[in-house]
Amino acid sequence: MASCLDLRAVVMRYGAGPGAVNALESIDLAVEDHEFVTIVGPSGCGKSTLLYLVGGFLRPTAGSLQLRGKEIAGPGPDRGIVFQRYSLFPWLTVRGNIGYGLDEQGMAKAERDRIVDEYVQLVHLEGFEERYPRELSGGMQQRVALAQTLACEPDILLMDEPFGALDAQTRRILQDEVRRIWRRDTKTVLFVTHDVEEAVALGTRIVVMSARPGRIKEMFVRGFDVGDGEEFEADPAFAELKLRIWRSVKEEVEAARA
Amino acid sequence: MRIVPLLLLICAWQAAASFGVLPKTLLPSFFDVAAQLGAHVRSGEIFGHTAASFARAGAGCGIAVAAGVALGLIMARMRAVERAMEPILLMIYPVPKPAMIPLFMIWLGIGDFSKVAVIALACLLPVVVATFNGARSVDDMLIWSARARGTSEARLLWRVVLPSALPQIAAGVRTAIAIAIIVLVSSEFISAEKGLGYLIFSYGGVGADDAMLAIVIWLAALGYFLDRGYLAGLRRVMRWHAFAH
Amino acid sequence: MPLLTRFLPIAVILLLWEAVSRTGYVNPNVFPPVSEILLRWVQIFWDGRIYPPLWDTMWRALAGLTAAIAVGVPLGLLMGRVRAAEWFFEPLFSFGFPLPKIALIPLYVHWFGLFSLSKVMLIFTDCLFPIVLFTYHGARGLSSVYLWSAQSRGTGRVRMFWRVVLPLSLASIYDGVQVAVVVAVLVAVVTEMVSGGGGLGELMIRAYRFGDVRTAFAALLTVSLAGYILYKLAQWLRGRLLFWHVAEV
Numbered sequence: 223m224a225s226c227l228d229l230r231a232v233v234m235r236y237g238a239g240p241g242a243v244n245a246l247e248s249i250d251l252a253v254e255d256h257e258f259v260t261i262v263g264p265s266g267c268g269k270s271t272l273l274y275l276v277g278g279f280l281r282p283t284a285g286s287l288q289l290r291g292k293e294i295a296g297p298g299p300d301r302g303i304v305f306q307r308y309s310l311f312p313w314l315t316v317r318g319n320i321g322y323g324l325d326e327q328g329m330a331k332a333e334r335d336r337i338v339d340e341y342v343q344l345v346h347l348e349g350f351e352e353r354y355p356r357e358l359s360g361g362m363q364q365r366v367a368l369a370q371t372l373a374c375e376p377d378i379l380l381m382d383e384p385f386g387a388l389d390a391q392t393r394r395i396l397q398d399e400v401r402r403i404w405r406r407d408t409k410t411v412l413f414v415t416h417d418v419e420e421a422v423a424l425g426t427r428i429v430v431m432s433a434r435p436g437r438i439k440e441m442f443v444r445g446f447d448v449g450d451g452e453e454f455e456a457d458p459a460f461a462e463l464k465l466r467i468w469r470s471v472k473e474e475v476e477a478a479r480a
Numbered sequence: 481m482r483i484v485p486l487l488l489l490i491c492a493w494q495a496a497a498s499f500g501v502l503p504k505t506l507l508p509s510f511f512d513v514a515a516q517l518g519a520h521v522r523s524g525e526i527f528g529h530t531a532a533s534f535a536r537a538g539a540g541c542g543i544a545v546a547a548g549v550a551l552g553l554i555m556a557r558m559r560a561v562e563r564a565m566e567p568i569l570l571m572i573y574p575v576p577k578p579a580m581i582p583l584f585m586i587w588l589g590i591g592d593f594s595k596v597a598v599i600a601l602a603c604l605l606p607v608v609v610a611t612f613n614g615a616r617s618v619d620d621m622l623i624w625s626a627r628a629r630g631t632s633e634a635r636l637l638w639r640v641v642l643p644s645a646l647p648q649i650a651a652g653v654r655t656a657i658a659i660a661i662i663v664l665v666s667s668e669f670i671s672a673e674k675g676l677g678y679l680i681f682s683y684g685g686v687g688a689d690d691a692m693l694a695i696v697i698w699l700a701a702l703g704y705f706l707d708r709g710y711l712a713g714l715r716r717v718m719r720w721h722a723f724a725h
Numbered sequence: 726m727p728l729l730t731r732f733l734p735i736a737v738i739l740l741l742w743e744a745v746s747r748t749g750y751v752n753p754n755v756f757p758p759v760s761e762i763l764l765r766w767v768q769i770f771w772d773g774r775i776y777p778p779l780w781d782t783m784w785r786a787l788a789g790l791t792a793a794i795a796v797g798v799p800l801g802l803l804m805g806r807v808r809a810a811e812w813f814f815e816p817l818f819s820f821g822f823p824l825p826k827i828a829l830i831p832l833y834v835h836w837f838g839l840f841s842l843s844k845v846m847l848i849f850t851d852c853l854f855p856i857v858l859f860t861y862h863g864a865r866g867l868s869s870v871y872l873w874s875a876q877s878r879g880t881g882r883v884r885m886f887w888r889v890v891l892p893l894s895l896a897s898i899y900d901g902v903q904v905a906v907v908v909a910v911l912v913a914v915v916t917e918m919v920s921g922g923g924g925l926g927e928l929m930i931r932a933y934r935f936g937d938v939r940t941a942f943a944a945l946l947t948v949s950l951a952g953y954i955l956y957k958l959a960q961w962l963r964g965r966l967l968f969w970h971v972a973e974v
């Protein structure tokens with residue numbers, strides 16, 4: 223059976239000549255349907271690059287990226303992406319932003335508004351539909367970005383440190399929401415983070431990347447279910463997995479510094 | 481509160497005139513000027529001239545904004561157009577635009593065409609430059625985000641590049657409006673049968689300083705309120721943008 | 726080679742222009758070939774006809790500009806550091822900056838006569854606004870750290886202006902001067918076009934009256950080039966005088 227996403231020997235180099243940066247070196251990764259894959263690694267190891275390649279924004283220097291057996295040729299609504307920085311359209315309201323992709327599909331207004339309302343509810347932003355991004359807090363903006371992405375009903379969700387810039391509390395709440403949404407729709411998710419705890423709390427599989435040039439160093443499968451509440455945090459298995467992954471990441475962070 | 485210094489200045493002016501410190505031959509009193517302005521407004525004479533002037537400035541500025549925004553956007557998205565236009569714009573840049581008035585009068589006559597053409601040319605550069613810079617500095621993430629949600633390359637210009645460049649375009653247009661008024665007055669001083677510049681010049685020519693200053697103040701006030709109105713309009717239309725102060 | 730391709734578009738336009746006006750479809754006295762314009766340009770430099778008006782325009786522009794710097798910089802610094810001065814002058818200059826000072830030409834002619842003085846005064850007035858405002862913003866935005874540091878070393882209030890405020894505001898003052906240079910040349914030409922008295926502006930108006938497009942064009946090229954050189958000179962001076970200044974990113 224073909225995987226949902228299949229990366230083979232992907233190499234990515236920025237620029238050419240002596241100034242070139244080897245961002246990724248020979249990445250092999252297969253992601254099955256309904257998997258939640260989290261990617262951790264030191265800063266600058268190429269995590270964003272990997273996601274941009276899957277998104278189709280960048281071309282790999284070598285190797286192949288296939289989505290359901292077809293080579294990725296460019297960006298498309300089948301892959302929804304939430305960027306590291308807020309990337310809402312500042313001139314559109316919350317409603318306009320969430321409905322953006324639907325507008326682009328040429329959907330009728332009534333239908334569009336119905337769907338937008340549904341996603342507004344999903345991310346708990348009722349009452350803020352007519353606000354502009356600058357009138358929202360960082361956490362609310364990232365919720366809008368999530369709803370904007372989900373509203374296009376992508377096959378696969380790409381998230382690049384979506385909560386990196388948020389405070390710890392907001393981040394926890396949004397993590398729970400993402401997990402809830404994933405369980406509800408059982409979408410396929412590729413989620414980049416540098417936070418090991420987040421990686422374990424969300425991912426069914428955790429990929430650790432090496433310092434630049436990025437390679438896949440190790441993979442961990444989370445054998446237990448975390449459920450919907452916070453109980454998993456008291457689970458010794460959770461703490462143990464977290465520690466193992468952190469040790470693996472730490473080596474790379476130190477290697478990156480050296 | 482910020483109007484107090486201006487009021488003080490006007491009071492000093494009137495006081496100096498009333499106490500005879502400032503001879504009438506040098507500067508008419510503020511009240512005389514105000515009375516002239518009142519008379520001009522009451523007779524309605526001033527409105528025809530205002531309309532003539534603003535039609536010229538508006539036409540010139542309008543052409544410049546339409547052409548400038550289109551050109552700036554295309555230059556920002558298409559390297560070839562940028563390469564072709566850049567040296568041409570660089571060449572026009574140092575030309576003091578009002579100095580082109582005599583040439584345009586030869587080419588297009590002394591009527592409205594030559595004035596509108598010079599105003600349009602003078603306003604074009606700030607609009608093109610602002611649009612180009614705005615469109616060039618569009619956040620890549622926004623473009624990617626739109627592409628990932630199914631926006632085609634052609635629609636990108638309309639859906640993402642233009643709105644994101646809008647704050648800078650608006651600032652460029654504001655500069656263009658100020659320039660338009662300067663070039664307008666210059667061109668009406670040089671040749672016109674109607675318009676506020678013509679009125680100022682002809683009153684000045686016959687030594688009617690109070691009437692002349694009345695029109696100068698009228699023009700300044702219109703220019704000021706135009707600018708304020710423009711800014712207020714922007715704030716309403718672009719509620720999404722965080723303006724400086 | 727890259728320089729050549731860069732200016733290719735201009736070359737194409739000039740060639741087209743030349744070709745069109747040589748076909749005879751347009752009146753060569755209204756739309757003369759470029760080559761003839763350039764020839765006239767060389768000619769008026771060669772026979773010296775351009776120097777008196779060029780000199781007139783340039784000295785007026787520079788005199789007005791110099792006076793504006795002499796008055797505007799101290800005033801701007803004062804506004805930046807003294808509350809009362811800021812309260813009174815800032816609204817006046819902010820209000821007046823976008824207004825067309827050109828409209829005062831008839832009044833200035835009445836006050837200062839038809840000749841150079843009225844022109845220099847108007848140039849002075851027009852240049853004063855950018856210089857005052859830029860200086861003010863520079864002096865106002867200074868980081869207090871510098872002032873405190875100078876104070877703690879015993880610098881007095883008046884010396885502070887000289888030794889600390891002025892040097893730290895220089896970058897901003899120069900930005901104002903850059904703007905004023907452009908304004909000075911522009912206002913010089915406009916006043917000459919409107920009220921005569923020699924200079925490149927009057928030369929152009931006279932050329933227009935005689936329907937002499939070639940001379941009008943040559944004069945326009947001269948003004949543009951002179952303005953450009955002045956601008957570049959100011960830029961160069963700025964670099965020399967502000968060698969210690971690191972542009973803030």
Ligand SMILES: Nc1ncnc2c1ncn2[C@@H]1O[C@H](COP(=O)(O)OP(=O)(O)OP(=O)(O)O)[C@@H](O)[C@H]1O
Pocket residue numbers: 236237243244245264265266267268269270271272306416434
């Ligand atoms: N456009 C680019 N041009 C040149 N080099 C780039 C470019 N984008 C990224 N790089 C380099 O590629 C490497 C990987 O960058 P990437 O943004 O993918 O890292 P990351 O793992 O997402 O880091 P972070 O955790 O800080 O977001 C970095 O060393 C970076 O300097």
Ligand SMILES: [Mg+2]
Pocket residue numbers: 269270271306382383
């Ligand atoms: Mg990144």
